[in-house]
Amino acid sequence: MKYSIGVDMGGTNTSIGLVDENGNLIVKSNFKTTDYPVLEDFLTELVKHICSASEKCENIDEIAGVGIGTPNGNYYKGTIELAPNLPFKGVIQIKKILEILLINHGLNLRVKVTNDANAAGMGEMMYGAAKGIKNFVMITLGTGVGSAIIVDGKMVYGSDGFAGEVGHTIIFPDGRSCGCGRKGCLETYSSATGIRRTALELLHSTSKPSLLRNLEEEEINGKTISEAAGQNDALALECIDFTARILSIGLANTVAVTSPEKIVIAGGLSKAGELLLKPLRTYFEQNLYPVFRNKVSIELSKLDDNNAAILGAAALSFE
């Protein structure tokens, strides 16, 4: 049996797990990223956890490597570049540095790095809803919209490692302002942040009754909107319907480029489940170029949310 160590490095928490090639998480540990704002300290702590995970493996030769999923991770360069939500600024040569630190601890392991959406895609391909599927698209609906494009069984990294930014395709050329400096990007509509913007717009511009009016403005988010929609709240349902319609255009456009067999959806907003998927599938079929209709399924991730990123990062070593 082969094993891999997966690292899910996020702005708040960093989790480390030993994973076997069947996707079983053997052992898991974590620490607060925010407790280590200095890179050297963070890496010292990370190495400690990796060493500890490796000790659960009887034979060190059975460990194929270390995979790291992180915001703005670059697969080609093994770097983290300008990640806005991590405490470490600039370009970090995490692959190089970590490999050296591990050797110093007697672990000669190859480190691979990718961004969090690609790690999620790897996880689905190896162990999840896209197992055995050669052409699919992974979409994570979180604070933003992340994506991974898989063509012919391989992750598409593109010329620079930054392929898979479906969240930053423009849906409305003169639409909502996006954090990226442009207008009308998919993620200004169809992320947790996007649906909140939709709800606030509807609450402010209409006097429609809604359960959401009982909440403080800060409490309005993907979760509370989904809950209200689950109670048949018309305004909340309208938010979800609008979110689904815009998402369907972004997905249909992506299908026109790479013609996947399946789209797998994960992330906080996907917890809305069928409330979101039902209108999404309807709009999606309408917005698909006819040759693709009734061919592309949309499914929720099958991986446990808490471990999906570790599994996906670990999968990098099994490529």
Place this chain on the structure above:
Amino acid sequence: MKYSIGVDMGGTNTSIGLVDENGNLIVKSNFKTTDYPVLEDFLTELVKHICSASEKCENIDEIAGVGIGTPNGNYYKGTIELAPNLPFKGVIQIKKILEILLINHGLNLRVKVTNDANAAGMGEMMYGAAKGIKNFVMITLGTGVGSAIIVDGKMVYGSDGFAGEVGHTIIFPDGRSCGCGRKGCLETYSSATGIRRTALELLHSTSKPSLLRNLEEEEINGKTISEAAGQNDALALECIDFTARILSIGLANTVAVTSPEKIVIAGGLSKAGELLLKPLRTYFEQNLYPVFRNKVSIELSKLDDNNAAILGAAALSFE
């Protein structure tokens, strides 16, 4: 030296050429597709031309195969499916039938089929503006907008062979009606047909003076609009500017999916040259997600228009 026979099968003409692996066209012949509205007759004529081309090769073993580029050609299935501009209706098993007919003529050659935009992309990759480039996008601006997506040196066919329909990505969700039944597709704006629609809209909805007003409505097309723009005609320049702006959004969205290094543009409308490319490059940079800025070049095809499709189809045998 290896050779391949390339077939450029179009609604009006079909051209056949013997091509060497360096992209030299050794011999070329053609016939009118419209003279052979019955499939059997068409194939008999096609086989005659293929046999004749093969005879220019001293040793038959040097011929790697036959490649066909055709509207609605499907690489996986070796078929032509529901091509609106060909006289042959339904699904045609052209690969199978042609291989049998060739064997009957003593030619045991493998036949490969792809659509015309993918053939153009193959040609650019093997011999043209994308030689040595592993990640690029080919765009043909003709009656419609065709495209081919190349990732890591391989043509992206997707799950069903129909990947690469950038012309049918939706730019304006409530925009112009498209022949495909939906609204706001890129090709309703940025094709030869699209720029004509733009010109007619501007001519009818404004009283701006323009050289185009001296023409009959049927004479207004990509060529005459480009010519007027070349003479500094303000309305014609406005048409080109608008065409470039919309095209830049479609291209920027495609870059966000596959992160190519280069975009190669061919087809009738590309004859406008720098008149189109200059505003296109400016808008493109503005509409690119920041991480991709100043990385992706836009270039015109370097292949001779008359032979590009034959070269690209022939390249299928050299894969």
